[in-house]
Amino acid sequence: MLTDGDGREAPDAQAVFASTRGWPIAVQFIRFAGRAGRDGDGMGVEAFLRDYVRDNVFRDLPDELRQLILETAVCKELTVPLAEAVTGRADAGALLSRALRMGLFLDAFDGGEATIYRWHPLFARLCRAISDEEDPGRNERSHRAAARHLEQDDAFAAIFHWRLADDPRAIVRVITERWVRIVIGADAAALDRICAALPAPHQNDPAILLVRACVHDVLGAPHAARTFLAQAVAVAGDEPDQAFALTLPRAQLFLLDDRAALATAAEHVHAGLVAHAHPDRRGRAALLFLVGWAGMRHRLTPRKTIDHLRTAAREADALGDDVLAARARRLLAFVLAWAGALRDARGVLEELGEAADDTRPWLASGGGAVTVAAGMIAYWADDHEAAVRDLRRALAGERAASSFRGVAGVMLALAAARSGDDVATARAVLELDALPGGDRQGVSWGAFRAMADAALADAEGRASEALAIARSHRSGDLPLVSVVFAELIRRSGDAPRALEMLRSLGPYREVSYVRCATLLTAALVHAERGAHRLAHEYGEQALEIGTREGLARLFVGAEPAMRDLLRAHLARGTDYEDLAARGARDVSASGPVATLSPRERAVLDLLGTSRSASEIADALQLSVNTLKTHTRSIYRKLGVNSRREAVRAAR
Template sequence: MPHAGETPLLRPVPWFLATAPSPGSEMVERTAVTTLLDRCVDTHHVAMLSAPSGFGKTVAVSQWAARRARATPGSVAWVTLTERLTDVADVLRATLTALEGAARQRDDEAMLRALSAVYRSPTYDAAIAATAALASGVPVTLIIDDFHHARDTLAGAGLNSYVEHCPQWLRLVLLTTDTVGPELTRLRIHGRMAVITAKELAMTAEEVGTAAALLGRPVDAREAQTMLATTGGWPAAVRMQLLSGQDSPAFDADTDLTEYIRSAVLARLRPDLAEFVLSTTVTPRVDGALLAALWGRPDHAALISECASSGLFIERFGSPAGAVYQWHSMFATHCQSILRAQDPRRWRMLNEVVAQELQGRYPLQAVSHAILAEDAPLTTQILTDRWLELLLQSNAEALDRACIAAMSALGEHPELLMIRACCRDIAGDTTGARHLLARAKVLDPGQTMSPRMDFIAALTEVLVSNDHEAMTKAASCAEAWLDDRTVVGASVYPCALFLLGWANSRLRRAERGSAQLESAVHECTAAGMAELAERARQALTFAAAQSGDFDRALAVLRRGGITADTAPALWLTHDGDGIERFAEGWVHFWRAEVDAARDAFLEVGAGAGSGYPDIARAMLAFAAAAVGDRDSLDRAESALGRIADTDTHGVPWTSYRLTARARLAEARGEPSRALELAAQLVGRSHVPMMSALASGISCRLGDTDLARALARAATDPQAQPYSRVYGHLTVALLDTDHDELERALALGAEQRILLPFAEYPDTACLNLLIAHRNRTAHGRFLDDALVVTSRAGQRRERQGPAPLTPREVEVLTYLRTPMTAEEIAVRLSVSVNTLKTHQRAIYRKLGVANRREAVHAAGRLPILQPQNE
């Protein structure tokens, strides 16, 4: 199967789309076609039945499938595509659903387990690879009816690829109204595909006679031959002529089908049955509830059964849960034309009935019928009631199309423009999203917003805005409406909780975000939104980790939750892949398990998307610097180039990049560069964690004023616990302040926040901790801090000192002369402060405390030793 641009959602399709229609007893047994199909399937990988609508493809193949399934249960799987089930993701999940059904029929537990694993594939390509690797003990034939709905996705080369990736034990039977084009020549030349056309599907005179007898309208051989000549053996035309009676007008190539069905088919039915047909063909697929709503009388079940048994153009899909009936598309289309011309008011009323009935189960189909009903308020109401659920459960593209169709037919509406803005933003079209939002705001500038519109506008701003303050204001506005059920309906409430929880975690209001996401998990589960419940659970792992509640984050991770039908697709433009692995890495990092953190960030940073992968790329720099090996630093440096260079969706990417580059510069022995970058964080809002990490850089490099300023920002009472631990420890080391150290220990003890101590692997930190041993209320945690500090120091010793930069070699050369610091600074054209920064870096790398020791150590450096001529 071909590559998809984004990871699809892999969840089963509705049961009736993965169920073969029941062959009607009134249908002619197409023995010649089924024999030909046997031969094609046994000798080719693909059999394509290509013929116009009404040539009996579904009937013939359902007869063949029933016979095969009786002989070998579980050897046939059936899929019906629709106008809303068309792309590669849909074809894949429909295929998996059908294969599951076949596996259950043959009690194949191994296959069911394997299919369950495919559903949990993290990416589309992984799912394709897993499908191709499936093994089956028996050959299985997958029948895909109405394959023409996937023409845009699987045309030509797409179908070639689809066939190439199918397992060898799987045969394909494709039913389509499309012609077989030259792009499929390769499959045919290599014997991979057989084609059955209208010529082979046309009825014989004998079959015409059998069909007439089954319908209780027998004809003799001459009449059958005449009928064959006038219809060309087209099964639909044969059936219509038989249903219309002997005195009906002749059927030929120039016959107006709509008029023929009206005058020669419907007019021959009992008036109540004809009215029933016109009433129920307004939608192609009906079940008991929809039939009752459309007909409004208690005899709907008897009438639909009569339609099926009398040979009208309808197929029945049965299951223990009930039956679903599907009108033949050609017949339904012409009946709809008849009703629309005959009684426009009734046409609109029946479409409104369908829209009302389907809005809770199939909202997008309901929107289509509301548009046909020309009911703008109902169309808008369905979309605004269900938009957030559709948007967040991987139907953003279809939702966008529905809004476009609604506005094309019924005019622009601010709420629909806002919904479209969200759809475009989810798809990554941020420019289009902002234009749509701007149009919504100016469409009716004098109009007072209704509460519902205000709520939708706030959620749209949350999704589309890149400004922290604007997002914060919009999230607070949306939260204010949450308890008003006239504004936030039952299906919207769980979705809104998730979206606001997601937003608040992005805005670094992690405790609020965690609480909302926890509620979203329960509310979505109760509402049957399994995919969104799982998405909320995943987001909760990061929100809890980000808030500093590491134990809770790990508990949510252990809770798991992904099953075959709940594995959510990526929300690519906002989150990216790897949220749970990233949360794991985050906890590892702040607990000073830096090797595990580095591995997690490397894995997530290699993934798709710009959310968690980008944060992982930034965090990789800090983990790599803590690990210290050259390969990790090089990979971190490379990863930084992939991070967004502007702040988006409340995330300060510029501050992340800035701090990460400063940390790498420090690790590579470039103190001036590191301090120059760190200084740019001073005064920035909403970045306490970056301030904390940069305070460590500044403190280690000896810029006490900068370290103090950054530590002050990190210890803000609203900052995360780990940021405050780092900030308090920095101040404690700057001032040898035991009170500040105790604050760091008190904050860090509960969640074992040890990274800040590992960041100061020197005697100053060790001595301060040892001196504090008898003053603390957190002795066990202090011991842990001593251990990680010592281990970090040992790691640094094993790696050896960082090499001196060319500038530091130059400074050290002058330090060996009698020149004063001021004279050296003048000679190098730098300030005295910059010179002192270089001196501190040289002392740290050489492991010395002053200039005299540095001069002595310099004599042992190969680069500074005199060279023999």
């Protein structure tokens, strides 16, 4: 047993601190009153301290300062604008500074943009008790004033005050107005707990049920989400209220799988943003992000999706919301890569720097954008090692419910087929087996699975099987799938059919890898027909796009007819010698060329251009002497004695 200096039993230190928060006079009172917490007259600690504050602390205070303390004691934290809103006094800031100077149980902290004030917790509780005795309605009025002020920037703090003001209708209103930016943030689970704790009948409000459906969707519980959605629709009935009508199209951006219906909902939400000045700027940025996120998941018009995400990032920057700004740019990088704007995607990734993928709860259906985008860029650049590394990292870091996991698995299959990496191939097969069987969130997973299977079959020497899969494909709105299948058909010797498939892609024909593949295939078709001038024009356009966007994958490792086309193109002259020479080389050769190191192959590619030795050294960031060393090694391995012989041997 612990005792004090007079031999009396000392109260437990943790219990004392929990009761007093270290306030010296309260600690001393408990020390002398003993463990029971009462003095000799039976007065409790709180009653004693309340009387002490009223009779001693408040006795000599100016009335305006006393009033400010009692009215703001309901707030856990204070800023000057909040104090002004709660008290209705323009001089609230000056009064807070005065209280601080007087040592009136007030602390001040640097909050970055503003000073944060906090009353001592026990002192604040005593002040609220005094308010209840003097004016039973004061605390409720203060809570309501604080809640109204906080709604714009801190929905959870506003809900806290509305709850203490015993106004569940106001809580429902705040949730239905602010829920989007909470759900796409890090606090979706906390919002669900608030919704579940609402008293009847408010917890069954149809708009609240819609919000809970979205929360469970982003937390990776789709079955619960569908249950809440069905309940919301049933409760709303045939004549839903205004809150439900406002919430429904926003909720549909989370919940719908039908692309046409989702596109309608996205247009509805965006039209509302355009038609009405949104009073909540943070809410506007969140809604723009949501529209962009839905467009990304369901492959709506890429240009609109990119615009929405870019605007969301800019508006978040202006608001100082670094989390939302980075999140928008992560998704933007992926959409740009998927849409073939690879140069812009690289720029966004460079802007993000070393920022890791977001793994907060809402991203159960949206995480991994950065690593998947990087893997896609590396794949199109024909950098097999980087593509496999990034895509495997995306798979290692993602939750099973993530739609990005499916994309990463499909892209890993394509990269593994190019690289011949057996370990990556095995992992890709496991991921393909886990893909949904049909359409999900507007994604035709069956078509992507067929594409990946065909690529792997072709890499394993089962060309007829791969070709059969490709020929069974019906072009639609899947540009990546059509490009991969068209290449397989073209390599079989049927360039006209491959060209027809690519030209049937409608609005996706301007996607960089679709446009480049179409031009390259058209060049081959015209060359086969003897229209060499036209073939050269198409080839030059393809090389320009391929060089600009980093699409070496479409040129390297092509069939003999395409390599012959690129050699003829080099002979006629081109502004894009590096890519043309790289494509003209037979990378599948099993002879001496296969013995070259990656650096030697890069040197060999440039030896096939008109560049001088010093220009090649500059392009590869080598010294001329190092370049000469690599060149001698290439000659020795290929058994040649000159640059021309080396280039000829590689072809």
